[in-house]
Amino acid sequence: MIFKLLISTAVFHFAHGITLSCVPDVPENHSNISCTCRNPTKNGIEWRRNSQIVTTCSGTEDNCFPPSLKYRSSVSSDEFYLEVSPYSYTDCATYSCKDVSTAEEVYVTTSIADFDQRSITTEEPGANTDGQIMVNTGCVFPTSNITITWYKIENGTEEDFTASPIQSSERSNCSRTCNAETDKKVESGFTHTEYTGSDYVEVVYKVTVTHNLYIEEVFAWTSSKYRLKAGTTKTVCLLFVTRIPKLRLHIYVLTIMSRLNIFCNISRNRVIQLFRRRYLYICSSHVDRILSFHHKYINKIDNVSLISVPSTFLNNKQ
CATH class of the missing domain: 3.30.70 (Alpha-Beta Plaits)
Incomplete structure (x- = not known):
């Protein structure tokens, strides 16, 4: 099964004068996110997280109080900056910028991306043996961004093997949440039945796991050799x-x-x-x-x- 890709992006709200944006749209776990609030009135603003004041910044000088190592703020002309570093699951929230004079307020809701290919494990029965061939991810977020693709390789030719009999599922034995959604583990695989007759073909199975926000991280694994009955495979x-x-x-x-x-x-x-x-x-x-x-x-x-x-x-x- 291929999990359909769904890029989760920050939700922006605009008032008449103030604008608010954050980059990246979906920060990786343990990275950082930077938000910019532009207030043409140059009035002071309040940075809020889930309606709670994080810091208040003067509109006339680079002066924000109280200072914070977690939430770093600064001012430049009519632009107010807030950096959240390091950014983690507990920082998924609705951030807002509020004009202290007019009470005009704008919001952005942030998400998170989490994927570590080093946490992925595989299992197989061993060459020429019946049993399950599986791939298991660690806790990932969101699972909708995960793509698992299976291939069968026969005589050097790769063939997509992602359809039946592949079975994929999600396991909820993780504990971190972002906007009420929990990270999960994903498992995918099938049961191989070894053919013991003389009219066999030799194949190996390959699987790749990707997260569409981690472009450079691609997990790939190739199994041992197995035998299938000749003529039962999908090769031309x-x-x-x-x-x-x-x-x-x-x-x-x-x-x-x-x-x-x-x-x-x-x-x-x-x-x-x-x-x-x-x-x-x-x-x-x-x-x-x-x-x-x-x-x-x-x-x-x-x-x-x-x-x-x-x-x-x-x-x-x-």
């Missing part, structure tokens, strides 16, 4: 397509392919039927053999090309 198959009407060429190619044992999940009679329609089929679960075969026997023949088609094509096409 490869077709040799020729316009040469000589059946002799098809029989020659068929003989070589049989000797190399590179057919899979298709009967010899069906292969001959396809050859008569000028289709030469090889299953993609034997890519190395296909490429070697194509280079040695087919590559130099005119009007022959190698294309990709869905695996259902060969079984359904009459």
Whole structure:
């Protein structure tokens, strides 16, 4: 499951004269946020947090009282500044700037972003074994900003594997809140069933975890090798397509392919039927053999090309 991205932004309110803005819109945990209140009247202002006065600043000089190490304020002409540092979950609040003379007041509600890829863990049963393959995040906020993407890699080809059977969920065993919303852990994964037959393909699974406000932090992990039944995966198959009407060429190619044992999940009679329609089929679960075969026997023949088609094509096409 891919969690839909939802960027939480600060909510701005404007009065007629005073304006208030804060940057960044969504500060990271343990960072800082800076708010600017512009008051054209140059009257003094009060900085408030959830309606409680933090500090009062004179409009005539850079003088704010009481001073605070947590809430640093300053004045420049008609602009009043408030910096909250360090900014954490407890600082999520509604901040306001109020003109002490006119009582005009403007507000901004802040949020927070929290993601640490170092807290992410994975689990798997081990190569060629049944069991759960999972990824678990630490406490993150907000979970709507998290994207978990699964891939299956077969013969070096990555395929999106995020749909079923992937199961993702959120766990509420975290304790910090921002604007009445709690941080959570996210887990995602599936149960792998190892195939023990001889007609198998070898795959590895890959997962990435991202938070859309932490652009440079991307968690990526690749599993051990596992086996699936050949033909049950979603990989495409490869077709040799020729316009040469000589059946002799098809029989020659068929003989070589049989000797190399590179057919899979298709009967010899069906292969001959396809050859008569000028289709030469090889299953993609034997890519190395296909490429070697194509280079040695087919590559130099005119009007022959190698294309990709869905695996259902060969079984359904009459």
